[in-house]
Amino acid sequence: MNYLRFRTLWLRNSRVWRKHIMATLIGNLGQPLLFLLAMGFGLGQQMQTIDGLTYLQFLAPGLVTSSVMYSAAFETTYGSYTRLSLQKTYEAILMTPLGITDIALGEICWGASKGLLSAIIMLAMLPLFGVWPSVWTLALLPVLFMSGLFFAACGLIMTSMASNYEFFNYFISLILTPLFLFSGIFFPLQTIAPRARIFFELLPLTPIVSLSRMLCYGQFQEPWLLKIIGSLLLTLLACWLSVILLRRRLIQ
Amino acid sequence: MTPVPSPTQTAAPAAGDDIIVQVSGLSKFFGSRCAVDNISFAVRQGECLGFLGPNGAGKTTTINMLLGLVAKSGGAMQVMQLDIPRQQQAAKRLIGVVPQADSLDPDLTVEENLLTYASYFNIAGRTARARTAELLDFFALANRRQEIIEHLSGGQRRRLLLARALINEPRLLILDEPTVGLDPQARHLIWERLEILQQQGTTMLLTSHYLDEVEHLSNRVLILDHGSIVAQGAPSQLIKELVGTEVFVIEGTAAELNALEKSFKQCNAAMERVNDRLYVYTQEDCSRLESLLKNSRSWLRRPASLEDLFIQLTGRSLRES
Secondary structure, three states, X not given: OHHHOOHHHHHHHHHHHHHHHHHHHHHHHHHHHHHHHHHXXXXXXXXXXXXXXXXXXXXXXXXXXXXXXXXXHHHHHHHHHHHHHHOOHHHHHOOOXXXXXXXXXXXXXXXXXXXXHXXXXXXXXXXXXXXXXXOOHHHHHHHHHHHHHHHHHHHHHHHHHOOOHHHHHHHHHHHHHHHHHHOOOOOOHHHOOHHHHHHHHOOOHHHHHHHHHHHHHOOOOOOHHHHHHHHHHHHHHHHHHHHHHHHHHHOO | OOOOOOOOOOOOOOOOOOEEEXXXXXXXXXXXXXXXXXXXXXXXXXXXXXXXXXXXXXHHHHHHHHOOOOOOOEEEEEEOOEEEOOOHHHHHOOEEEEOOOOOOOOOOXXXXXXXHHHHHOOOOHHHHHHHHHHHHHHOOOHHHOOOEHHHOOHHHHHHHHHHHHOOOOXXXXXXXXXXXXXXXXHHHHHHHHHHHHHHOOOEEEEEOOOHHHHHHHOOEEEEEEOOEEEEEEOHHHHHHHHOOOEEEEEEXXXXXXXXXXXXXXXXXXXXXXXXXXXXXXXXXOOHHHHHHHOOOOEEEEEEOOHHHHHHHHHOOOOOOO
């Protein structure tokens, strides 16, 4: 089972994580839940329904995807960079039969797992806000895991290029925050002029947000399959690139 | 006596099988800078090879090439007949490494560190736990089993790094500055353990700036400077051939030292002046000249050491590139 060697790094990370479980869960879930509360309950009272959904219902599935994005990307930036530089974990691992690919896959899968966990906890809490997900939500979980793989791989790409923690400010301010705001989580993209809308539709988080909304309420809209295939290809590309860049970073 | 970890016994070696590391014509360029310049050497089964050189001489680069962390620019490397870097993964199962920088998992306990590392080698749980207990005993860490790494002393961390390097029962142990920054007690405990491993036949590649450590542990040394090998052989023999048997270190004014330098020419000796000091490296017994030193400010006579050899071959200037 050579190609599954990366699981040992996943297990190592989960062993460390279990020691700081509360702090990381609150860190990952705090922001999306507060947004749901403020925007959904606060702002939502004043708004009309969108595509037959209350604003709270409209908002909830998108915020779930944002929690996946943030947990996965933070894990493979701040977390991985700490292991890369401060703790020299990768250096130690490279003395063993594990190679660069194993490290990259282990880190990406771990980041995606943390993302998925955040999503599951958030989805489980939605009924508290009066939002009831459909049974199709179970089919959403693999999609969210894939999205977690994508953002974890993006984080690892940043880590491979980082020379200090400040570098991640670019990633957060220039990539994650715009994705959070403009991927159709807070407002429907249908209202945007068609020409500009293409740009928003092509953002990597947008298809995940709309898939999340579809599956959460069991209402399908074309082209859902295209969105899944496109996201999958993008995820593979990001993983491949992260392995290349990590190798360049670690092997002189 | 502490129980020792199971020895790394091997069957009777076939012809050529006793070569653990074979490096030939190895080179590394970083851009246009040549860090390792066409070096060749071998490490034989059961031997401890001391790898010496000033900072920037190419020691760490060479070791990192053996581990596949630095890509070679030319030449060939084999570890236990496995081609590096092509068969690196298989080779790493047989190698243990004590890195220069502490790379223990700070969030995990002493025991968890070893178990986690064992998992990277795909060592089964039961075997890993038995081996962990054995190694913690051997390195006098059994009572710190549940301790978080942060609470360990420098010496304990180094011992744990050593234990970690042995978790896969390696046939080759690579030690990069294994006792750097430790107090004498901690160093001696580590030396003692390394000697036991040596007696069991573990092959070692050791780099250190503590030349007493190298003299103590190595059967053979290899001195690198500016990426090339400048000398190799048994330490005592190299010292005798290249430095001499004894060293006089004499302090005095320039005039006094000039006069002494002349007198010492009667004896078979090489001399070196550093500021107001005269170093005399004697090839024969020059004790008869001791009477000349009565009026010197201070002087001493001692056996020539590896440090003298090292300075002689690599010079006195600082290497702080």
